[in-house]
Amino acid sequence: MSRIQVTWVVKTKTGQVKGPYSTEAILRMIGEGVFSGQEMISKLPDGQWTLISKETAFYDKLLEALEGVVEVDPKKAHKMEAETVIMRPPPSPSRNTQNTNTEAKPKLPSFENLGSSQPQNGKFPAIDLYQAPAQVAPATIPIPNVSSNESKDSVIELSNLKNMEKGEMLSAMRGPIVILLVVALVGFFLLWDTGPAKGDKIHLLAPGKASAPLSETQVRDKLNESLFAIEQDTFDSYLEAQNKLVTIVEGSPTNIEVRALLCMVYRELWPYAKQDAQDVRTIAMVTQATRALNVVSPLGQVCESVKLLTSGRYREARGTVEGILESTEPFSLLPVLYGYKAELLEGEKDLVNAVPYYEKAIQLWDKWLHPQVQLANLYYEQQKFSDASRILQDVLKRNPKHREAKLLLGVVEYRGFKKSDTAFTLLSAAVDSKVRVPPLSEAQGLHALAEIYVFRNEKKKALEFAQRAFSLNPNNNDLRQLVVRLGGSDKVKNDKSQNNELLFLGDQYVRQGDFLAAQAEFKAAFEMDPKSGTAAMKAAKCLWQLNQSFEAIEWLGKAMRAEPKLVSAYVLQADYMSQRYDFAGAMAALTNATRIAPNNYEVLRGLALMEFRKNNMGGAVNYATRAVKVYDGDIETFILLSKANGVLAQSIMPLNKKEIERKENAAKDAVRYATKAVEIDATNPEAQITYAKTLAATNGVDSGITYLNELIKRFSYTLDYRVALAEVYKSEDRYTQARDIYEKVVEVDPRNKKAWLGLGESSKAIGLNDKALKAFLQAAVLDPTDGEALFQAGKLYFETGRFEEAIQQFRRVQRLNPNYPRTNYYIGKAAFSSGDLNGAMEATKAEKRLNPNLADSYILAAEIFTTRRQYQECAGEYSQAMKLRPQGAEIYVKAAQCYRQSGSLDVAEDMLALAAARESGYADIYREQGAIYETKGDARSAATAYNKYIGLSPNAPDRAEIEARIGRLGN
Known part of the structure; x- marks a missing residue:
């Protein structure tokens, strides 16, 4: 069979696009030293740009060339040029790529004697200015080596064919010249622009397997180049930094600082990424590998922050960032975290407190333009136009190609200073640029430019730019009105390229806690791109927050169908299903996830969580332990291990030495894992609450209460610790104190369902039944799809002797969630208490079918048989209940009574002996x-x-x- 010929085009560091070349031609040129490995390469006709060193076809040859295995023969370079078609004119002599820059190269940021991380009166204490890295010119293409006796003219430039003899050129290219020219033209139009085409989404580049080790000098040089690219703060520069950092990680896998820097670059590229299963997996993989090197290092926490931010978990991200900033130990990427803290505050509309964090980031790394642009935008929103203009002008002096700064400066000039001519010049130049910028920034600039065209009475141009702006920000009512006023349509076209813009808007709403608006954006993004599983999953998360559990689970199904390898969607669906007691559905989702990722720690943790909710603590500990072996930096797994061991310790009856040892070990493990979780992330509320409850169980309740009170002082902005404190009081039957806390919580946050439920339980315990019922019904209104509040209301009716009303409430719970446990059991109890033995027995049988491992239904059946004087059946039910869970002395006495009345006196005595072993004073x-x-x-x-x-x-x-x-x- 004939082999298909693969052709390539090459883009140099100066932006020249050359080719097409065959694979063999490129291999020969690498051998001659023409290519260094830092060039970009793409297959024709529709390939994507990537580093030539990343292409497996050329990697080995490059390695040989770098090691000096290949001998250089300049004469062969002439022959290489015979295969070349120039796709872009060479640069002018004034931009000769042979010029070198002798400026000092940057070093990774390092800091000493940092002040407090918290602003006081809106400002940070003064500290020594950070000595930012000096700028360096990008690396140039190396000149092929020549022997000393050859003249300088013998070095061949790839961009110059004029010196070749016509006879040689025609003889070499007579046959394929027409085809090559056509391909060249196609490649020219396809690949003229640098980087991905405007609007195209990228995939984040994940490090591959460890390659040939890099020397310290190579690492330093590549790192310097990466830092310079990061400082420029453009899409293209971050893309370049990503490629170089990945190369370093592959050549120096244990360099945790470089890994953290790569995570930071992922964060900047995230708005332009496809954000699909592959990109999610890339960030998770790098985070996991980085934290595995040092689980408590702040550099690993940088990656954890990026993972949380990109997954929309802003609350957890804020806790992680604040935890690192509270540390007194300075480290190199501290300015990045100050920037993240500022962004989180800005997302919450806390602009005043965001300013000093941006200022701190700038102070520590003044060459990095990103926080400067963000601060300028913040000043613009606060109408501090002079400050915004000053910062943006300085940014453009440092990087004239910074399109976002140019757009924002144009907006400031137009809206702040009413200088429409100056603004028009800036905005027109920015609009003509192909550099990618965040959608809202671009929409803002286009909006201002459209208004300027209206002022100039150029309505056609005004409509064009207004519609472009509206497509980027369709929720802007001012833009909508402008488009309509100019005669355009306010209907946004379904364009896949707008998917990321909608995701970006949705994330903004999530930050502000507006889940209703967020889910609308995510749904719209999914409608535009039905293959975006990430959009569907984000919509599901918002729907769950809005208590629309059925729809949330349905949207996770859409996410899995759109991206079958999106493991997070399977795990999340299992989580939601198990919360609704649909364990069969949860198991099916996790089984499918296991087929995709057999040893994935998220899947193993999901299995552990499901077993925990099924009250199978042994199974939960088993799966969670396996998850920790795969990844020992996952805080959620350690929290789950602590909880499961705590419940296990309480459930073990210490009847013999072995059981005593099991109980003690489980209690120790609960403390150990809770401590580990806090060590990993001291700002994680669930980790801290688990640790506090473990303290209360092992060192006395007062130690847990003291610890929670300290947390309340430190983290006053979250109500979680107050709710946890109330739960500790409630667990110790201190209901009055618990009720006081719950009342304060619901006063501050009337939508806190957990607090309303706790308030109802505490009120019921101290005899305030009317107030308890009101609290339960309020919780039911907040989440009409969850049966817990109605279930608690039903229990209240039952305990106050209102059996018919209790049965009605339990029936309502069953209509909401047929899988809700113990509803049939309580229907049976209510029927039994009202004298309806047949109805009670039917309900008990139904509970056994739904939850065969629930001991209470067997105990109720035994009581019914006792009333019917069917003592043999009664004894059998008690025996089954005792097999299902450890019991106290009471059930053994009742079982003995049934055995005695059925004539089995010896068995009855054995039951009493077991009862005495558990509680001899009963x-x-x-x-x-x-x-x-x-x-x-x-x-x-x-x-x-x-x-x-x-x-x-x-x-x-x-x-x-x-x-x-x-x-x-x-x-």
């Missing part, structure tokens, strides 16, 4: 023991047992009856 043991002896005819032993019963329970309601029995026995 009085009812001896009353039943007396009845057994009395049945056997042992009057003396019966009287002794009855007397012990009265001694242990002198105020027993049946004392008179027992004393009469003793009298009849003659003792």
Whole structure:
């Protein structure tokens, strides 16, 4: 079979596009030293640009050339040129790529003697200025080596064919010249622009397997070039930095500082990325590998912050960032975290407090333009136009190609200073640029330019730019009105290229807590690009926050169908399903995820969480332990391990040495894992709450309460710690104190469902049934799809003797969620208490079918059989209940009673022995023991047992009856 010929085009560092070349031609030129490996390469006709060193076809040859294996023969370079078609004119002599820049190269930022990380009166304490890296020119293409006896003229420039003899050129290219010229023209139009085409989304570049080790000099040089690119703060420069940093990571895998810098670059490229399963996996993989090097390093926490920010978990991201900033130890990427803190505050519309954090970031790394542009935008929003203009002019002096700064400066000149001519010049130049910028920034500039055209009475141009701006920001009512006024349509076309803009807008709304608006943006993004699983998953998260659980689960299904390898969607759907007690559905989702990623820590953690909610603590610990072995930096797994071990410790009955040891080990593990979680991230609310509750369980409740009070002082902006404190009080039956806290929480946050439920439970415990019912119903209004509040209301009706109303509430819960546990059990209890034994038994059978491992339904069935005097059936039900979970002395006494009345006296005595082993002071043991002896005819032993019963329970309601029995026995 004939082989298809692959052709390539090459883009040099100066932007020249050359080719097309065959694979063999490029290999020969690499061998001659013509290409250094830093050029970009693309397949024709529709390939994407990538570093030539990243193409597997050329990697080995480049490595040989770098190691000096290949001998250089300049004569062959002439032959290489015979295959070349120039696709772009060479640069002018004034921009000769052979010029070198002798300026000092930058070093990775480092800082000393940093002040407090918290602003005081809107300002930070003064500190030593950061010595920012000096700028360096980008690396040039190396000149091929020549022997000393050859003249300078023998060096061949790839961009120059004029010196070649016509005869040689025609003989070499007579046949394919027409085809090559056509391909060249196609390549010219396809690949003229640098980087991806405008609007095209990129994939984040993940490091591959470790390559040949880089020397310290190579690492330093590439790192310097990366830092310079980052400082320029443009899409293209971040793309360049990403490529270089990935190369360093592959050549120096243990360099945690470079890995953290790569995570930071991912964050800047995220708005332009496809944000699909592959990009999510790239960030997760780099984060996991970075934290595995040092789980408590702040550099690893930088990657964790990026992972949280890009996944829309802004609340957790803020906690992580603040935790690092509170550290007294300075480190190189501290200015990046100050920038993140400022962005988070800005997203929450806290502009005043965001300013000093941007100022701190600029102070620590004054060559990095990103925080300067962000601060200028903040000043513009605060109408501090002079400050904004000053910063933006300085940015453009440092990087005249910074399109975002140029757009914003034009807006400031127009709206702030009313200089329409100056603004027009700036905005026109910015609009003509092909540099990618965030959609809202571009929309803002286009909006101002459209208004200027209106002022100039050029309505056609005004409409063109207004519509472009509106397509980027369709939620801007001013833009909508401008488009309509100019005769345009306010209907946004479904264009896949706008998908990222809608995702960006949705993320903005999430930051502000407006989940209703956010889910609309994410849904619109998915409609434009039905293959965007990320958009569907983000919509699902917002819907869950809006208590629309059915729709949330449905949208996760759409996410999985759109991107079958989006593991996070499977895990999240399982999480939501298990919260609704749909364990079969959760297991199906996790099984599918396991097929995609067999040993993924997120999937293993999802399995552990499902087992935890099923009350299978052993299974939860098993899966979570496996997850930790895969990735020991996942804080959520450690939290789950602590919780599961804590519940396990409480459930173990220490009847023998082995059980005592198991209980002690589980308690120690609960403390150990909670401590580990706090060590990883001391600002994670759930980690801190778990640790506090573990303290309360092991060191006494007051230690836990003291710890939570300290957290409340430190993190006053979150209500989680107050709710946790109320839960600790409630667990210790200190209901009045718990109720006071819950009341304050719902006063501040009336939509806090957890606080309303806690308020209802606390009010019920102290006899305020009307207020408890009101709290439960308020919680039900907040989340009409969740049955918990109605279930609690039903229990309140049952406990106050309103059995019919209780049954109605439990039926309502079943209509909302047929999988909700214990509803049939409580229907059975209510029916049993009202005398409806048949209805009670039917409900008990239904509960057994739904939850066969729930011991309570078997106990209720035993009570029903006792009432019916079916003692043998009663004994069987109690035996089954005891198999399902460890029981106290009471159930063994009741089982003994059924065995005695069914004639199995020996088994009854065994039951009492088990009861005494658990609680020897339980009085009812001896009353039943007396009845057994009395049945056997042992009057003396019966009287002794009855007397012990009265001694242990002198105020027993049946004392008179027992004393009469003793009298009849003659003792």
